[in-house]
Amino acid sequence: MVTKEEILRALEREDLKELQMEGSLRDITRDVEIDQNGNLVLHIFLPRRGVEDILKIKLMNALGDIEGLNSVKVRFYTAQAGQHQQPPQGGMPQIPTLGPGLPPKRKIPGIKRVILVGSGKGGVGKSTVAANLAVALKKASYKVGLLDADIYGPSVPTILGLKNAVVSVNDNQKILPVEKNGLKVLSIGFMLPNEETPVIWRGALLMKAIQQFMFDVDWGELDYLVVDLPPGTGDVQLTLAQNLILDGAIVVTTPQDVALADVKKAVAMFEELGVPVLGLVENMAYFVCPNCGERSYIFGKGRVEEYAKRKGLEILAQIPTEPSVSEASDRGEPVVEAYPESLTAKAFKELARKVVKKVPIPQ
Ligand SMILES: Nc1ncnc2c1ncn2[C@@H]1O[C@H](COP(=O)(O)OP(=O)(O)OP(=O)(O)O)[C@@H](O)[C@H]1O
Ligand SMILES: [Mg+2]
Structure with missing residues (x-):
């Protein structure tokens, strides 16, 4: 009890x-x-x-x-002695999608679908999944943008080899994303002088950047905007969900118990924010022996599946641990581009197919 x-x-x-x-x-x-x-x-x-x-x-x-x-x-x-607000009914606390005084949720002009990639915990592979999903969607002939909303620790510039990129502004004072092989990319990393510069923008200023990312960017026409979120369940997630119509969230986890505890929080948060959870991606799910090809489940097997089943969630992809993933990312090429025939790249392409199926482009 x-x-x-x-x-x-x-x-x-x-x-x-x-x-x-x-x-x-x-x-x-x-x-x-x-x-x-x-x-x-x-x-x-x-x-x-x-x-x-x-x-x-x-x-x-x-x-x-x-x-x-x-x-x-x-x-x-409230501060007026003992006044109560109406309690929400049942379940975890309900977060109103439209609180009093909040502006109505909007669509970003020109963008058909917005997909979030999040996790409860850092370092599970969100940015890797977001970047490879974006590239896989682009390879499937969709018009795709990738927004690095991890204002506290942007890693998209590294993964896509765009560390020296800078954004420009058009005549209407809108930010123009950087283009890489047809993929449109925006990250706060492009607005900092160089990699060594500490992110000195704190709190309110960083949140202002998120506001700008939502409404002051000229993305052109996009089918999908993939958003790489910071880890956890914080203010960036809340700001995006309060302002934008979001079409779905993918929650990334690793097989360990500890990550799974965090994934539960992330799923609960998206549910409360009214963002449909498309499913889970189990990253680093298993390791493939380079010599014999045998799969070993070094972090354990079945826990994510068990949780997904209980929650009625789909596991959209199980991505193996492959040294080539981090090696390719480090030199600025997502694995889907660097090693399109690898097991990992195939898993990301399958993920893209599932995302398209769950969130198709309206005709
Ligand atoms: N399937 C994989 N196989 C091998 N290495 C991987 C795999 N997925 C991610 N990595 C590596 O793990 C590290 C963390 O990945 P990544 O930066 O994508 O995580 P993250 O969840 O975005 O982290 P953060 O919370 O810091 O934003 C990176 O070095 C990445 O290259
Ligand atoms: Mg990241």
């Missing part, structure tokens, strides 16, 4: 830095009611209006891993 203490401990672990506040979720929790079936009601003090969504995501992050938690309801108190 889940205890109140367990909930409070979990709330204590989630800080409030994104709200520019000291302390943790526990500090703004006024009451915790939990029944024997794991149904939780949290009474949370709302420090200011407009931060409800970010608090709900943080609550999800804090509570997502607690076994036996059946539902979470959040009741917000």
Whole structure:
């Protein structure tokens, strides 16, 4: 049975830095009611209006891993003594797709479909998957753009060999993406003087870059825009989902248990944000012996499948660990381009076919 203490401990672990506040979720929790079936009601003090969504995501992050938690309801108190907001019904906290005062979600002009590539945890291969998916879609004759929305650690310029690229601005003051073999690419990396320059833009400034990436770019006509997200469930994801009509999210994971715990958070976040989860990509799923061709599941096998089955999610691709993937990426060529006949490249092309099937281009 889940205890109140367990909930409070979990709330204590989630800080409030994104709200520019000291302390943790526990500090703004006024009451915790939990029944024997794991149904939780949290009474949370709302420090200011407009931060409800970010608090709900943080609550999800804090509570997502607690076994036996059946539902979470959040009741917000505003500063006016003891006033309650209507609690959302059932499940994890509901994030309204259109909160009061938020502008309506828009489509980016000229772009037919926007696909996000995310993960709960860093280093699982999001950027590799995003770049190779974009190239595979382009090879299948679609007009494709790749947006590196990882403003905190952009790696698309490296993977695509565009480290020295710089963007230009057209007569209408719109940013023009860089083109590589017909693929349109934009990354904050193109706006920093060089690789060694630390990302000194912090917080608000970086988020301004995301705003610009959404609405101040002349992409031309695109069938698909693939978006490489920063790891985790933070403000970039929230900003994109609040402003744009998004057609689907792919969640990347590795086979280890620890990554899987994070993938659950990512899936929950997309669901709460109203972004359809197209499925999972299990990266580094197995290793193929270069001599005998035998597959070894060095990180274990079956855990991702089991989770996917339980959630009714499809595993869109199982990508092997292949040294040539990182070697090609490091020298600026995604594996789909560098070694189109490799097992890995074939897996990425299959992923692209599945994405097209799930999110076809409207005629
Ligand atoms: N299937 C694979 N086989 C071999 N190496 C891989 C594979 N996928 C990714 N890598 C390597 O693992 C490292 C991490 O990959 P990548 O940068 O794509 O992860 P990420 O999830 O985008 O990371 P971050 O969270 O930092 O953005 C890179 O060096 C990449 O080349
Ligand atoms: Mg990345």
